[in-house]
Amino acid sequence: MQRAERLIRLTQLMMERPLHAISLASLAEQWGVAKSSLSEDVATIRQTIADAERGTVETLVGVQGGVRLRSGVPTDERVTFLNNLARTLSEPGRVLPGDFVYMSDVLGDPYVLDTVGRLVAMQFADKAVNVVVTVETKGITLATATARHLNVPIAIVRRDQRVTEGAAISTHYVSGSTRRIQTMSLGKRAMPSEACALIVDDFMRAGATARAVVDLLKEFSAEVVGTAVFMATSQPTTKMVNDYFTLLRVHEVSEHGANVQPALT
Amino acid sequence: MQRAERLIRLTQLMMERPLHAISLASLAEQWGVAKSSLSEDVATIRQTIADAERGTVETLVGVQGGVRLRSGVPTDERVTFLNNLARTLSEPGRVLPGDFVYMSDVLGDPYVLDTVGRLVAMQFADKAVNVVVTVETKGITLATATARHLNVPIAIVRRDQRVTEGAAISTHYVSGSTRRIQTMSLGKRAMPSEACALIVDDFMRAGATARAVVDLLKEFSAEVVGTAVFMATSQPTTKMVNDYFTLLRVHEVSEHGANVQPALT
Known part of the structure; x- marks a missing residue:
């Protein structure tokens, strides 16, 4: 196998499954090439991807040894992406009764989802996350994209109890918007x-839903490393969860549209 | 920019956004290289990816000209993947009351989701799909993965009407399992x-849900090109939708486990 071919194949394998370790020893055997050649190829790929700010090639040592790609987003692309999103979501036609901002089209766009997934995964890169938890329904697309870049499973909290989930733990909480008692x-x-x-979700106002998920996860003896949302309101400034990360912040909503701004710079 | 670097960057750009067209003219300008060099690079990438059965590099002509990657799965990987899934889902411990098979862990696994997304996208590659429609909740992760590989948006059918979706069209249908009237x-x-x-969903028994989505989509004057599910029951053999594609088929379910088999070979 020639060098050009190896570079393409290695790049493709790493990109298909972000953070999945690829054993160079196995590949060397499979492709019939020297492991030292593959190591040189990896060095070239690492440098190229780092220069382009499109991720980091990591080398794992020990029994689980191998190389893997941590996804990235270049700074200029992130700035453009968030500015474009903020502009789109600030359009007057998006304000719904109750001052909700219509976001479902954006949360169904494959480029938006993938980029949000990368940005959230980058933010929690050093946290040893082993599961992404979301609440049905609108957070699921974002959670799926994030879990792909973190290479971890997704767990979906249901609003009701379903036979298809098997034995489950349920809790109750008071919804921030309706003040009604809800089940999770x-x-x-x-x-x-x-x-x-x-925890990944689409939207946070007071944080009652995220707080309820944190409480539910305590029943699983789970550690919660943080909450990431697509958009949070600027008011109230103090949320019911201590630590949260948001990509966008909505400042005020009126009939003339919402004022949405990037929260990351 | 050297050839090795260009091959890595081009492969990465194509893989980040499957089916998204990349303009070689723009890249040539941005990277300060001759377009003919990029065309040669693309030819190498096309051949390498085709040889590995990991997709197809397509060239678009005209104003929208450019190159793009259609994702693929090698035949041997597909066979292994479906056999492993069938074996996992046939484990005795998975049968829930009502003869449901527990699948939520599998439907939350990032590798499973991505591979299912690829396989479904390959199956409908020639259909000009411009939206993936699913029904909350368990089909959403699969729909997200499929939409990524088809480079189209996802639309989520809700079980109730939510203010956050804006103006909506609702229909009613009789659920296949509960015989109750449900809203979509x-x-x-x-x-x-x-x-x-x-239409993408996790599971099909008689096909009442898929049929209801087809009927709902008529109200949008949408053309439905097909229904793809992760697993379908072998009984009833005649479903309420004419055309459906399934990756797995469950033959019988007992306390000793389900008999799940690959439906694709």
């Missing part, structure tokens, strides 16, 4: 043991 | 005009 339920088999969870 | 609702803004929709 998570299947026991959906969570890894010794879970280190990242 | 889809926001008007979630669908493209002249929609050509692929």
